[in-house]
Amino acid sequence: MGKARMNVQLEGLDGLRAQLGQLPDQVRQGAADAVQESAKSVEGMMKNFVPVDSGTLEESIGSDVDREALTADIGTQGSGVHYGAFVEFGTSKMPAQPFAQPAAELERDYFPTRLRQHVGDQLPGS
Secondary structure, three states, rough: OOOOOOOOOOOHHHHHHHHHOOOOOOHHHHHHHHHHHHHHHHHHHHHHHOOHHHOHHHEEEEEEEOOOEEEEEEEEEOOOOOOHHHHHHHHOOOOOOOHHHHHHHHHHHHHHHHHHHHHHEEEEEE
């Protein structure tokens, strides 16, 4: 069975990606560093927030970053863990225990600062 997916929409990301595609390599490097750091941050928060029974769900949480596309997939990975969405959103017999959405929402506040910092670190004279 494939991995369960949860999506978080960030508004304006397509426009940012298009603008970054026209900027110097140093700026793209800084943006990629910010995406990678944010992905690791969300991954860590998800592991902290997820309810733990056997630990299998927590251990399955990971992130894959595409530095070229400036994107990251963060969530449960592996074929043995398909129930993350049931925990996140609940079922008719189990209340929701959100762990992914709260992590993504917290990171939303930090990402602009991370982006400014990492891009600034790459610019000459910084």
